[in-house]
Amino acid sequence: MNNVNITRAAGWIAIVGSAFHLVATPFSRGSAWSEVFSQGWWNTVTLEPTPERLPVAEAFWLTPGSFAAPLLLFGALVVWSANQGHRVPAAFGxxxxxxxxxxxxxxxxxxxxxxxxxxxxxxAGDRQRVKVSA
Structure with missing residues (x-):
């Protein structure tokens, strides 16, 4: 497997894992999201939830407040970079x-x-690239 394919695989794993998380998690917290939509979206979540508001806070931190969306974007950038032949620095890895x-x-x-x-x-993709170009 060459460095582009190795790097591309990393990006696709990030995309698929993040997308699954972003799609599946709201279903597991459906009642909390129903509550959010029925009460109004704006300012529904607090950093210090009461016990009755805890399910809404958990739903937030598991979906839009999680790292799934940024990881999805990172994965897309990694795939794009690999497809363009650009190096993804090992420091990110x-x-x-x-x-x-x-x-x-x-x-x-x-x-x-x-x-x-x-x-x-x-x-691994960056190390293999360095060896090939050296």
Whole structure:
């Protein structure tokens, strides 16, 4: 597998994982989102929710307040960069890997394993590119 394919794979894993998270999570919190829409969208979530408002706060932090949307955009940028033949620096891979290790250490039963995988592929794609161009 060449460096472009390795890097592209990292981007697609980020896109698919993020898209799944953004689509599936609202269904698991449907009653909270129904409450948000019925009460009005503006200023519905608070940083210090009461026990009865906790489901709405959780719904927010699991969907629009999560890192899924930025990770989806990052994945799209990585795929675009790979398709253009641009280098994705290994530093981005190391950052995503560190984030994933932290997430998995806090919640091992999460899909946080995806982050070290994405990061590792970006690192491998950049290292292979450096070897090829040297």
């Amino acid at each position: 190391w950052g995503i890997t560190a984030w994933g290790v932290l997430a998995v250490s806090l919640l091992p039963a999460s899909p946080g394993w995806m982050f070290p995988l994405i990061g590792g592929l970006i690192i």
